[in-house]
Amino acid sequence: MTIDIPFADAFQIDPSPMWARLREEQPIARVRTLAGAEVWLVARYADVRFVLADPRFSRAAVVKDGAPRVALAKPLPSSLTTTDPPEHTRLRRLVSPVFAHRRIEQTRPWIRKLAEELAEDVARAGDGADLRELFALPLPIQVICELLGVPYEDRDRFREWTELGYSMSPGDRERVDTAMTDMQAYMAGLNTTGLLGELAAELSHDELVAFGVNLLVAGHETSANQIASCVATLLRFDLWEGLTDFELAVEELLRYNRFSEVGQLRVAIEDVEVAGQLVREGEGVMAALNAANRDPRAFEDPDELDLGRQSNQHLSFGAGPHFCLGAQLARIELQESLRALRTRFPHLKLAKPAEELEWRRVLVSGLAELPVVLG
Numbered sequence: 475m476t477i478d479i480p481f482a483d484a485f486q487i488d489p490s491p492m493w494a495r496l497r498e499e500q501p502i503a504r505v506r507t508l509a510g511a512e513v514w515l516v517a518r519y520a521d522v523r524f525v526l527a528d529p530r531f532s533r534a535a536v537v538k539d540g541a542p543r544v545a546l547a548k549p550l551p552s553s554l555t556t557t558d559p560p561e562h563t564r565l566r567r568l569v570s571p572v573f574a575h576r577r578i579e580q581t582r583p584w585i586r587k588l589a590e591e592l593a594e595d596v597a598r599a600g601d602g603a604d605l606r607e608l609f610a611l612p613l614p615i616q617v618i619c620e621l622l623g624v625p626y627e628d629r630d631r632f633r634e635w636t637e638l639g640y641s642m643s644p645g646d647r648e649r650v651d652t653a654m655t656d657m658q659a660y661m662a663g664l665n666t667t668g669l670l671g672e673l674a675a676e677l678s679h680d681e682l683v684a685f686g687v688n689l690l691v692a693g694h695e696t697s698a699n700q701i702a703s704c705v706a707t708l709l710r711f712d713l714w715e716g717l718t719d720f721e722l723a724v725e726e727l728l729r730y731n732r733f734s735e736v737g738q739l740r741v742a743i744e745d746v747e748v749a750g751q752l753v754r755e756g757e758g759v760m761a762a763l764n765a766a767n768r769d770p771r772a773f774e775d776p777d778e779l780d781l782g783r784q785s786n787q788h789l790s791f792g793a794g795p796h797f798c799l800g801a802q803l804a805r806i807e808l809q810e811s812l813r814a815l816r817t818r819f820p821h822l823k824l825a826k827p828a829e830e831l832e833w834r835r836v837l838v839s840g841l842a843e844l845p846v847v848l849g
């Protein structure tokens with residue numbers, strides 16, 4: 475039986491029971507994506523890692539004609555996310571120094587200050603303030619603009635492009651295509667400073683544009699969603715006031731929260747056996763990070779949120795060659811967001827029950843709103 479993905483009960487605070495059912499009863503299953511493609515979905519931790527790390531599962535093949543698609547937008551070729559080694563290795567080697575742990579740590583004081591300033595905007599808005607709009611979204615957008623050397627004044631434009639780029643609403647189809655073309659034209663026309671300026675000498679023009687689009691899209695919506703989800707989860711379980719170890723808490727929240735309502739897509743470039751099933755060359759496989767992060771074979775009491783959890787090898791940033799380039803930056807954004815908000819609003823509360831919060835129907839899922847009472 476083919477199951478439609480996103481599942482019918484997706485886009486709400488608790489994971490669809492389907493994730494656990496598949497992981498326990500059907501570790502490799504046939505699913506149909508919104509774009510109408512039939513692909514495999516693997517749900518166990520070991521299988522997810524295997525698919526993400528094995529070179530027989532390709533990202534470059536995802537942009538070939540006739541390849542299975544997950545969402546409406548067509549992925550850009552020649553980008554980090556749509557190349558395989560050795561081309562991917564070359565691109566990744568060029569950009570990695572900029573995202574190296576030590577270099578990215580230098581941005582922490584600036585991100586801390588930004589988080590403190592945005593917390594003041596929330597304070598000015600008073601009770602009922604929407605933390606997504608006033609904090610979770612502007613923080614990563616400002617960070618990525620600064621890092622890339624993209625003007626912050628243009629944020630409304632690329633916020634709209636990104637939302638369309640991740641859209642899972644079939645009615646958006648035409649607007650998605652226009653948004654992707656506009657975004658590439660914008661990047662191509664930019665007089666780049668910052669990181670893109672540094673990379674201009676190393677990358678071809680097309681690669682530079684693809685990289686800029688990649689980072690702008692990958693670097694803000696994901697972090698914005700996670701900032702909002704982390705706050706909502708902590709408030710929901712009354713863990714806000716007792717929060718002290720931000721680094722440990724962020725890792726567990728990343729494991730516990732969902733990143734997406736689908737899996738990460740790869741295409742087999744030869745026949746490969748996965749979870750006892752022969753996957754044929756040309757077939758798509760989605761690696762379900764969500765389901766893997768709650769796999770009892772990898773985590774003790776996986777459905778428990780344990781802020782003190784040690785050796786937490788969650789897969790929220792992926793695994794293998796495409797492991798999230800911005801992982802350390804995202805960690806800093808999350809840690810500093812929680813620190814600033816917890817310090818400024820020690821008695822923060824949700825303004826409505828977590829179960830009633832609106833979710834956005836997009837590829838990288840997250841809250842559409844986060845109204846809070848400042849306390």
Ligand code: HEM
Binds near residue numbers: 693739795
């Ligand atoms: C909490 C926030 C974030 C989460 C949960 C996240 C998650 C992920 C995941 C799961 C992947 C792997 C996708 C795959 O293998 O198919 C990925 C890749 C990537 N991420 Fe992130 N990400 C976050 C923030 C960021 C930020 C802030 C940036 C940039 C500044 C970024 C840039 C990238 C890039 C460029 C890739 C592609 C890497 C490659 O293909 O080699 N991400 N991210």
